Amino acid sequence: MLPPNNRDDACRPPAPRSPLAMTAHPIAVEEYRPEQEPYYHPVGDEVALFEAAAAGHIPLLLKGPTGCGKTRFVEHMAWRLHRPLVTVSCHDDLTASDLVGRYLVKGGEVVWVDGPLTRAVKVGAICYLDEIVEARKDTTVVIHPLADDRRYLTVEKTGQVHPAHPDFCLVISYNPGYQSALKELKVSTRQRFASLAFDYPAPAVEAAVVAHETGLDPARCDQLVRLAQMTRNLKEQGLEEGASTRLLVHCGRLMVAGIDPVRACETAIALTLTDDPEMVAAVAEMVAAVF
Amino acid sequence: MMTETCVSNLQIGRPKAGTTPIPYSLSPMHWTRAKLDDHLSRRLEPVLSSRRTAAVAVEAVWRLSIPARGAALDLFEIAAAANEEIAFQFLLHVQAAVDRRGIQGLQGWLLEILDRYDRDGMYPAIAYLRTVGEGEATAVGEVALAPLAGRLETFLAALGGERHAIIAGVGPTTDGDHLILPERFHLAPTAEDNRTLYRWAATLLWAQLHRATFRLPSGWGDSAVDDLGRLDHFLSSFADPPLAAHLYLLAETVRLEAALGRELPGLARAAAAAKGALLATDLGRDHALLPPRARLCASLTRWLLGGNPGEAATVAHLLTPLATDSATVAASCAAVTACYPHLARLPGDGAMALPYLAALQPKRVAEALRRQRQQRLARLRVAIAHLAAEQSIHPPEKLAMRARTPSPSPTYELVAEGRPVELSAEVEGQLQAVVADLPTLPPELLAAGGWAPGYDPATPAGGEPVAGAAGDGFFYDEWDHRRHAYHKGWCTVREKAPAASPEPVAARILAGHRGVVRALRARFERLRTEERTLRRRHDGTDIDLDAVVEAIADARAGVEPDNRLFTRLQRDERNIAVCFLVDMSGSTKGWINRLQKESLVVLCEAIEAAGDRYAIYGFSGMTRLRCDLYPIKPFSEPYGEVVRARIGAIEPQDYTRMGAAIRHACFRLGEVEARTRLLIALTDGKPDDWDHYRGTYGIEDTRQALIEARRQGVHPFCITLDRDAADYLAHMVGPASYCYVEDVRTLPRKIPEVYRRLTR
Structure with missing residues (x-):
């Protein structure tokens, strides 16, 4: 059996909010549901769109750079819609049976164990496939019948077809920033989804998010956001990617813990963004200018 | 998959401590x-x-x-x-x-x-x-621009907008394209403060270009001209335009310094300290002997540096509101109008520059910004024309633009027959840049048909010419370790058509190495993308029935059963691009050349079996102006008779300027889409060229080129035949991995082996 997906979500606030953190023992994937409202600051009509899509059985594709709040948004929506949330972080070795299920040998007998996708289909959860392009191409085909109006899951090995629970909702995410010809979604996959584009929020909103997540004083949050924007301007000019909101939250938490702002930025931002000593020095100069 | 295992299995040069010996036994001063x-x-x-x-x-x-x-x-x-x-x-x-x-x-x-x-x-x-x-004796603490310029450019690029080149000249000022800074700064007594003032001046120039100093709203200057032409009109409308220009620069500096102070408090703090240091110099003194107007200007300068305005208190009071958050460029214009009479009525010459900013050049900047605006629009048009073709929007007249969000700061989107068109991030960025730059959107852009190609014949559609492509060469910098700086655009690399041998050299080689080739092909074919089922895994897609049967039997027999009961489908995707650089210098004459050819033929056969993308470039040349690369097999060309004939024709040429060859190979690798990019250089000795490119200089430049390769995400690897390699190789190719082949005769078998290990 796959371990319950307790991926360490960086955006999760320090206070233990998830049921996993509150109960000491693990729970089944399909039992995970956010009990308290995960903080999410809407920047547009994405909440209404998600609700409409979920009601209309339309699968969703979330795209946007890393650390801008895609995962948090899904957690928030799971809470809002009172549905369990099954998250699968895709990696390049993820196979169809990792999603659907497999036979296991238990005490001399062969037992079928459902994978996270099958469980989500059965109980009517939101199934969130994070960074779907990382998964093997053949894997994505498994979700095709679920993502159109058939809404069922075929399990070849057991010879069964599972019709999806009415509450089942498929959400996938990908980051178009990693532009590589090999990491593109197939058109046939893409066209089954409605797409929501995410980006880093407007400065004021981002500062509010950082303030909420860290408890840092607003002036410092503004500075952090300004620094982040400066690094984002250097994308493709020495940096692969600018500082994400998640990085800012990390940095803010270090500051709240009493670390000097310049040192915190160096640790959480400059050295994280690049290994090139020249760029580390450049980012350090920006830090010195902003703080 | 990288090189440790590889290196340990081959002869390795032993690294030697230190770099190069100093050429003196006794310090020269003695x-x-x-x-x-x-x-x-x-x-x-x-x-x-x-x-x-x-x-x-x-x-x-x-x-x-x-x-x-x-x-x-x-x-x-x-x-x-x-x-x-x-x-x-x-x-x-x-x-x-x-x-x-x-x-x-x-x-x-x-x-x-x-x-x-x-x-x-x-x-x-x-x-x-x-x-x-000549000229004044230099103050202590003077700093030069050259070592700071690169970092400053990066800093300003981070602030946003297009990247501006920093050039040395009379300044600090801007011509709209470049930021012009003096070659040396020695305003303040300490180097630290001078560096800060450099940075502060450059940041102010950036702010002038990006915070509308040169773009007046309507109502100021002649409203008939465009926003970029108004400043010049506005300043000329005064009886004494240089005085008005000086006041405008002062007003804008007050406004922009305050704005930057809010955005970059750290830098502003350092600048304030540096300005304080300036106050302690001559600039802070009261100049009782100056004519009245110049004295007032000097007092204003003192006030700008944070000192007491003295007799300039009235003017300073008029300028103070510019430091507030809400001040715009219009407020600066108003302040100039209000301050002007206070100075104009005083006798004397008043066109005095600020200590760390030189006079504005409104006309030149307006011209440059207008040109940039046109180029941006032209580039956007071209991009949108491509987009229309890609998404098969016929005819392109269907495209129009409309506001996505309502005023006051609307964002725009492109629509075709009322439906939004999906834009790539790049086009989206271009579109928003054009919109942000234009004061009002010309109505023709909003109308359907405004984006049709060739709509505006006045706008050049091709964008800018590609920089650096003058002639048929590529220009590359070269590292000078003594200066610790690059020679800019120093080497000219040309790709020369390689000769093709009429003799069936390759065929003979293949015949002679049939056994080796067959064995290598078999090994390399196994590297190909393929699915294979791995048995007896702890975890996998399916049950390994054999293992289960065995495990059950074991359990029954009382032996501890093996718990590896699964099969797993393994798919190895090779996504590799490799560029081989082959030394064609004069020193490879003779059997090294023959073995190189043999190696390349065998290598090609092997890589073909693995199915990787690869290129082979020979390099040689003489002097920095003639660094020749011979594309024996470019990435785009399939392996075949032509390539084989070229390999057969590889002949020793002149010298070895390795740095330029490595830089060009990296450029070519950068054009190929691949997860792993490898650069494998095959050389017989030290880098060596006719014009001083030898000894430490050549070694250090090669080393620097390899470091650059690393930075670009290329894995460099060197194979050398030099028996004396140990004394410099570790240092030179330290950034890369390397091996050296002692017995040259094994080269044809060694190179494919190295490659296989590198990419496995």
Whole structure:
């Protein structure tokens, strides 16, 4: 059996909010549901769109750079819609049976164990496939019948077809920033989804998010956001990617813990963004200018 | 998958501590005069004659203080490596330079001279060198622009907008394209403060370009001209335009400094400290003897530096509101109008510059910004035309633009028949840049048909010419370890069509190595993308029935069963692009050349079996202006008879300028889409070229080129045949991984083996 997906979500606030953190023992994937409202600051009509899509059985594709709040948004929506949330972080070795299920040998007998996708289909959860392009191409085909109006899951090995629970909702995410010809979604996959584009929020909103997540004083949050924007301007000019909101939250938490702002930025931002000593020095100069 | 295992299995050069030995046994400052004479005579021999001896230079050096002598002789070696005449002149003028700039300033001075030498040649460089005694003596703490410029450009790029090049000139000012900063800054007494003032001045110039200093709203200047032309009109409308321009610069500086202070408090704090240091200099004093208007200007400058405005209190009071958050460029114009009479009625000349900003150049900037605006629009048009073709929007007249969000700050989107068109991030960025730059959107852009190609014949549709592609060559920088700086655009690399051999050399080689090739092909084919089922895994897609049966049997028999009961489908995707660089220098003559050919033929067969993308470039050349690369097999060309004929025709040529070859190979690799990019250089010895590219210089440049390759995400690897490799190789290819092949005869088998290990 796959371990319950307790991926360490960086955006999760320090206070233990998830049921996993509150109960000491693990729970089944399909039992995970956010009990308290995960903080999410809407920047547009994405909440209404998600609700409409979920009601209309339309699968969703979330795209946007890393650390801008895609995962948090899904957690928030799971809470809002009172549905369990099954998250699968895709990696390049993820196979169809990792999603659907497999036979296991238990005490001399062969037992079928459902994978996270099958469980989500059965109980009517939101199934969130994070960074779907990382998964093997053949894997994505498994979700095709679920993502159109058939809404069922075929399990070849057991010879069964599972019709999806009415509450089942498929959400996938990908980051178009990693532009590589090999990491593109197939058109046939893409066209089954409605797409929501995410980006880093407007400065004021981002500062509010950082303030909420860290408890840092607003002036410092503004500075952090300004620094982040400066690094984002250097994308493709020495940096692969600018500082994400998640990085800012990390940095803010270090500051709240009493670390000097310049040192915190160096640790959480400059050295994280690049290994090139020249760029580390450049980012350090920006830090010195902003703080 | 990288190289440790690989290296450990092959002969490895043992790294040697330290870099290069200093060419002196005793520190040169302690040399006797005779030894000095001997050394300089030898070093300067090419430029000396019976009438021109080293004696003058010896005399000049001998008169220096001991520490200055040490520094001068160290730097002399750098100069002599570039040009003996310059080195000779350097010594003749070194005393004057020490007087003006101090011993610490000598190195900066020589760098300036050598930069001119690289750019303009020997005579301009010497003319510049001779000016050292002229002008004011240099203050302590002077800093040069050259070492700061790169970092400053990055910093400003981070602030946003298009990247501006920083150039040296009369300034600080901007022409709309570049930021022009003086070559040296010595306003404040300490180097730290001068560096801060450089940064602050550059940031202010950036702010001028990006915070609307040159773009007046309607109502100021002549409303009939566009927003970029209004500033010039506005300033000319005063009786004394230079005074108005000065006041406008002052007002804008107050406004922009306050705005930057809110955005970059850290930098503003440092700038305030540096300005405080300026106050302690002459600038802070009261100039009672100046004519009244100049005195008022001096007081205003003092106020700008954070001092007491004194008699300028009234004017300063009028300028103070510009420091508030809500102040716009219109407020600056209003302030100029209000302040102008206070100065204009005073007698005297009033066009006095600010200490760290030179006068604005409204006309030049307006021209440049107008051109940029057109280019941006032209580029956007081209991008949108491509987009229309890609998404098959026919005819393109269907495209129109509309506001996505309502005023006051609307964002726009592109629509075709009322439905939004999906834009790539790049086009989206271009679109928003055009919109942000235009004061009001021309109605024709909003109308359907406004985006049809060829709609506006006045706008050039091609965008800018590609920089650096002049002629048929590629220009690359070269690293000079002595200067610790690059020679800009130093090497010209050309791709020359390789010869093709009419003889069936490759076929003969293949025939001779049939066995090796067959074995290699078999091994390499296994590397191909393929699915294979791995058995007996702890975790997997399916149950391994054999294993289960065995495990159950074991359990029944009371033996502990093996719990690896699964099969897993393994799919290895190879996504590799590799570029081989083959040394074609004169030293490869003879059997090395023959073995190189054999190796390449065998290698091609092997890589073809693995199915990777690869290129083979031969390199040779003479001098920096003729670095030739021979595309024996470019990435785009399939392996076949032509390539084989070219391999057969590989002949030793001239010299080995490795740095340029590596840089060009990286450029070619960068054009290929691949997860792993490999650069494998095959060389028989040290980098060596005719014009000083030997010894430490060549080694250090090669090393730097390999470091650059790493930075670009290319994995460099060197294979060398040099038996003396151990003493420099570890240092030179330290950034890469390497191996050296002791028995050259094994080369054809070794290279594919190295490649297989690297990519496995």
